[in-house]
Amino acid sequence: MASASSSPLPPTHRALRQDIYASPPSVQTVPTPQPTPGAAVLKVLQASLINYTKDIYNGKRKYPYPVPLTLGETALARVVALGEDATTLKIGDLCLLDVTIRGRDDVDRAAGATFLSAIIEGHTPAAAKLMRDAWRDGTYAEYVRWPLENCFVLDEDKLFGKLGYHLGDLMHIPKMMVAYGGLGPLCIDLKPGETVVVTPATGGFGSAAAHLCLELGAGRVICMGRNQAILEELKSAATPEKRARIETVPLSGSCEEDLKALKSLGGNIDVFFDISPPAQGKEQLRTGVLALRHGGRMCLMGGGNSDIVLPNGIFMHKDITLKGKWMYEKEDVKRLINLVETGIVKLNKTGEQVNPYGASVVAAFKLEEWEKAFDEAERVGSAGKVVFEP
Numbered sequence: 001m002a003s004a005s006s007s008p009l010p011p012t013h014r015a016l017r018q019d020i021y022a023s024p025p026s027v028q029t030v031p032t033p034q035p036t037p038g039a040a041v042l043k044v045l046q047a048s049l050i051n052y053t054k055d056i057y058n059g060k061r062k063y064p065y066p067v068p069l070t071l072g073e074t075a076l077a078r079v080v081a082l083g084e085d086a087t088t089l090k091i092g093d094l095c096l097l098d099v100t101i102r103g104r105d106d107v108d109r110a111a112g113a114t115f116l117s118a119i120i121e122g123h124t125p126a127a128a129k130l131m132r133d134a135w136r137d138g139t140y141a142e143y144v145r146w147p148l149e150n151c152f153v154l155d156e157d158k159l160f161g162k163l164g165y166h167l168g169d170l171m172h173i174p175k176m177m178v179a180y181g182g183l184g185p186l187c188i189d190l191k192p193g194e195t196v197v198v199t200p201a202t203g204g205f206g207s208a209a210a211h212l213c214l215e216l217g218a219g220r221v222i223c224m225g226r227n228q229a230i231l232e233e234l235k236s237a238a239t240p241e242k243r244a245r246i247e248t249v250p251l252s253g254s255c256e257e258d259l260k261a262l263k264s265l266g267g268n269i270d271v272f273f274d275i276s277p278p279a280q281g282k283e284q285l286r287t288g289v290l291a292l293r294h295g296g297r298m299c300l301m302g303g304g305n306s307d308i309v310l311p312n313g314i315f316m317h318k319d320i321t322l323k324g325k326w327m328y329e330k331e332d333v334k335r336l337i338n339l340v341e342t343g344i345v346k347l348n349k350t351g352e353q354v355n356p357y358g359a360s361v362v363a364a365f366k367l368e369e370w371e372k373a374f375d376e377a378e379r380v381g382s383a384g385k386v387v388f389e390p
């Protein structure tokens, strides 16, 4: 099969693999992936860990995925070989590898053929099949084969040359990407000047959401969370201009108290954004309905399988919009990258704090150090700060 390649790929490469579900992984020498139609092969430069990477692969989170498996998450990688149907990607391109993989023949999403590479096989048989049979292996390896449409080219001249970022600074993009899926124009569409509540704003994706709201020009960002110290820390780290747009409210666990605290701030609330973990009761959604202005919008991105109870009458009479969102659309990825490349959405630069929530890489590990890397990611507690450099 015809394919383009910078130089012959090595016959084998190192990959962090798991042979038995939830058992300790090991670095194995395996055949290097080859380009096929619809795919690129890339050399992995940095692959991100999230705070609960350990709990995904030790089975604690009970995420279903097939084995044997090369583990992995979002990565920054360079194209080294291309399938014959590649039309715009070029050898040498620096790409962000999006882990949200979708069935190409599931155009209307009827089959729900969407899964997260090497993380979870999705929620339908079609998604599980797609992962098992076609795109099983992830990015914790020297080389990876990746769907062409999931390789998002990054403009190195703009990002490194003009804006002065380092590679590790770009790891904040995929973290903000999740929030952009919910806050962006294709979902709840947060507009400049609006007031938004982010709850909780103290976790990995919640803090990225708060950062994104500030960067997208929200007039007021009300950050809720149980941990008041973290909220204060985040606020005090902000630039004076951004600090003036952040307010903090403790999450008490009581709808009445939270509502009172939100109302005491005064003004209208336009958007209520939930990114709570499954463990948290969804009482805050009720708070959201009661706190929002007439015609307000809510976005539910938090996890969990329990039912939610909303005040029917108020929900209806206030014309509230509620949208759920899993991850983001491809268009969101392009838009957010563009916002970063044009300097509108700012990332932290290595050694320089430009926003309270940015996350440059703080620790890089070899694949062989996986145990240390998993622990450090858990300790640091925020996606994109700890990476593998295979």
Ligand SMILES: NC(=O)c1ccc[n+]([C@@H]2O[C@H](COP(=O)([O-])OP(=O)(O)OC[C@H]3O[C@@H](n4cnc5c(N)ncnc54)[C@H](OP(=O)(O)O)[C@@H]3O)[C@@H](O)[C@H]2O)c1
Residues within 6 Å of the ligand: 051, 178, 200, 201, 202, 203, 204, 205, 206, 207, 225, 226, 227, 251, 275, 276, 277, 278, 279, 280, 281, 300, 301, 302, 303, 304, 325, 326, 327, 328, 381, 382
């Ligand atoms: N829709 C999507 O596409 C999508 C994508 C990624 C993640 N998610 C969901 O988002 C959740 C959060 O992800 P993350 O990475 O930000 O997690 P994380 O870093 O572990 O943060 C969890 C946050 O929740 C707070 N929290 C934990 N238990 C709580 C409780 N019982 N009551 C109130 N607050 C509580 C934590 O603060 P304290 O413990 O300090 O109070 C922390 O702020 C995930 O669990 C997942 O379900 C959804």
